[in-house]
Amino acid sequence: MRAYLPAYDALTPDSLDHALELLDTHPEEYVPFAGGTDLMVLLDWGKLPRKKYLNIWNLSELKGIQEDESFISLGGLTTYTEIQASEVLQKEFPNLCQAARWSGAWAIQNRGTLGGNIANASPAADSSPALLSYGAELEIVSRSGVRRLPYSEFHTGYKEMRLEKNEIIRAILLPRSSVENCHHYYRKVGTRKAQAISKVCLAAFVKWEGNKIKECRIALGSVAPTVIRCPKSEEILTGKTLSRELKEEAKATLGQEISPIDDVRSTKDYRLEIAVNIFDEFLDELGGCKEG
Amino acid sequence: MRWIGKDVPRKEGKDKVTGASRYIDDITFPDMLYGVTVRSETSRGILQRTVFEEGIPWEEFTQVTCKDIPGNNYVALIETDQPYLADGKINHPLEAVLLLAHPDKYLLQEARRKVSLEVDPLPPVYDIEESLNQKEIVWGKDNVFKEYLLEKGDIDQVWEKADHIIEGEYKTGAQEQLYIETNGIVAVANPEEGVTVWGSLQCPYYVHKALMALFDLPADKIRVIQTTTGGGFGGKEEYPSMIAGHAALLAWKSGKPVKLIYDRLEDLAATTKRHPSLTRHKMALSSEGKILGMEIDFVLDGGAYATLSSVVLSRGTIHAAGPYLCENVRVRARVVATNTPPHGAFRGFGAPQSIFALERHLDKAALQLNLSKEELRRRNFIQEGQLTATGQVINEKVSLADLMTKAMEKSDFQKKKEQFHSENKKNKYIKRGIGLSSFFHGAGFTGSGEAYLESMLGMEATKEGKIRILSASTEIGQGTNTIFSQIAAEALGIEYDLIEISVPDTALVPNSGPTVASRTCMIVGKLVESAAIQVKEILRQSGFLASTYSSSEFSKACQSYLDKFSQLRVFSKYKQPTNIKWDDQTYRGDAYGAYAWAVYVAEIKIDLRTYETTVEDFVALQEVGKVIHPTLAAGQIEGGVAQGIGYGLYEKVVWDKGQMINNQMTNYIMPTSADIGKIRVFFEEAPYAHGPAGAKGIGELPLDGVAPAISSAIENAIGLDIPEIPVTPETLHEYWVSRKVNS
């Protein structure tokens, strides 16, 4: 523990309203603390900003998985363990369950939350590509009210996002549609099989209409300053029938849409090729559905 | 046998499982201070000034620099080049410059951040090539800590007779020991009582010797006590002498007990790792696949100070020619200086490096000669009565050929090879392969090392009628306490529960030597056995013990003896078996009392989409003399194989300016249980005359053969001969791409 503990303070608010009030009246002073699985690492390294931390772990307003006709709503505090256990998510949003299963290991899965994963804004966050592949939306609250935002518009730069200091991610909304004619793909290339940070992570979702791709979303982690969607590659595939040429064109495009870097975990060259390779695997799987 | 070969419960198992064991961080004293180390960031330079920034009540802190050292400012080990605290010169990043102590451990961390060191940089040397080329002279006259020349026959006349001459170059990286418990010491020190330290450590008497020199105090004024230790793997062989000195200096100056514990970041960045290596092989072979000659140039990166590097080099040198008969050998071995924290002891101790190079080179030769990897080795295995590279006559019943046959059977080698070959053709991305290695590992100190050590072990009867073993050999998770108790119980013919083990405390136990070099079971275990025989003899001769007896009769005999004579204590001292001869000058003779022999087979899967290699099945077959405790022994091998998988595939130290920059477990990729696949362990037992109940050493052996077997399997899977480890996905990718480009 390298941190200077007396420089920190923590407080448990009584309710979401109380939390929002504190955030609003003391901007820059209070910071939400959910599972703490990102924050505690910084604390251990002596790099956690010296703030007052709001323990939101017990706020019931941020918990639970709810469903209605058009959305599954996941409270910001939904843990990886809860995600894996949810039948409706397994059935309709398997990429997210897979992401949860491959995040950390049991202890982290019990404590780590979806809201924390999003707000921590790591380009290597594993749930984010899965959420992007399903066109998720965020429900963000502050004292002045609630706003909705497509998740794809949330991250704006490395560790930069559309979240004000007085706001909390209340819920993550996954739009539902029929489960027929869908193909889901999720692959994490981590440094090892568990307790691993992604070197590349790809999540994709396709909806077929006949043998045409009606809808397509492709998202990647660890290949840019933020997790990203790949709109150009998506566009190439959308409305088309899969062919060898189309696959090659999509792969070439995807290679252009990403901008990985060298870091302590991997290299730019490796990431670039692996991203395209697992995209190729996804396309092969797609082909397997419709061609063969 | 009643106890040997049985899976008795671990001696300290209950205390560990129930949390009763006290590790170093559990030890506290009233009034205790915490200590931290202020370290240099620069890799080489002259220290100009230490700046204490404002905002910290500096007067509350105990501060220690090299000026405060009462005795000698060096870590007494082999050379005297490594200072406890830098005296003006900085030779590596993270070198200790200043020590601070304070009752508030958090304020201490804050204070550490508020000290900055102004250093005039000097040009550094960061790797083996730069050091060999003498880009800068950073140590001694020529950057070379130690050089050995090992010669057998006449290598120079062999090349013209050879049908094949094969050359190759091999590299291995640094590896971190990653014991679960980080390094730590608690010290009490003052001029009246002398110096006492408690610590997580492997070698109490190494620390003892180092503290005597540091404080210039006689032996009886220094006391070193090992606390329950959460793993060592060599990482707590020499480094605890450094931390113990630091904690003791702070305690000495402050007059208060001081606790100094490294967190993981500091432990990873500042303490020792396995030596990186560079090996060049030139091998002469006949057309029948007989090795006619080996010329080996073996170089280790020692880091900034000599520490144990010469001894690590020695073991690496002796193992460099492997368990093969070759009449003409020359090994030129050097360990050189670089401006990185010193590399040090790690399970295998130089052998994993030189064995990796040799085994990979043999695979290369096999391919070139169009022989199977198995067959080439079979044609060259050393046999009983033949001479090793140092001229040692093998007088064990060794049958590597039998081990090879069994390993082939257990792994289903031929069938798998054919099956993978045909499956790989069909599958574009998933490629499987199978590979092997054959090797040996000498147990105990090299050459005359054991004779010099003169290890001593004590045994005494207690008032309760039990037997207590007095030894400095430490339990570090590997099972020392358990096997010593088994050996003693067996030799005494009494219950296992009647044996106690004394805490390794230099005030209570004699020096049975360091807990290293696969020597604890074979060498010290033998001392346990002979001490037990002495105890039994004394009790018999005293008339208290009949020729046959039960455990309770034995206990009574002890108590009666104590009533009459008040003490029953014996010591047994190591005597080199008379047939062991070694010449330090010529580097010839009996390098080790005994060897463990092994053939390992790795089965791997490569995903050519991600270039990830995964071990799917691993067969570890070895002959280790008598197995004392099957579960512990299998655990040692499994753990060693897991560590070897890390060494071969995952664990890469990322260096920047001589400093490890991936010093977190997040980024230093040790494999988890999910990564290591199935490990199947098999033992062959050929009892060794001079080991307890016939046992040899096994601790280091498994580290030697894993990485080469995996690399061999990678070659088998995709035909790519990668001459370096670790083979991370990035490394495999790089070689794959450059092969595509070249062909």
Ligand SMILES: Cc1cc2nc3c(=O)[nH]c(=O)nc-3n(C[C@H](O)[C@H](O)[C@H](O)COP(=O)(O)OP(=O)(O)OC[C@H]3O[C@@H](n4cnc5c(N)ncnc54)[C@H](O)[C@@H]3O)c2cc1C
């Ligand atoms: C050993 C280990 C393994 C890990 N493995 C993985 C992995 O495999 N994949 C992966 O993606 N991550 C991994 N992580 C990172 C971490 O577990 C996840 O990012 C997790 O989802 C963070 O959630 P949390 O609730 O613990 O966040 P916290 O640490 O509590 O918070 C993180 C950030 O989010 C903010 N925040 C939290 N909740 C909200 C909210 N509702 N609204 C607004 N802001 C909020 C906090 O203020 C803080 O800035 C790992 C971490 C550890 C320690």
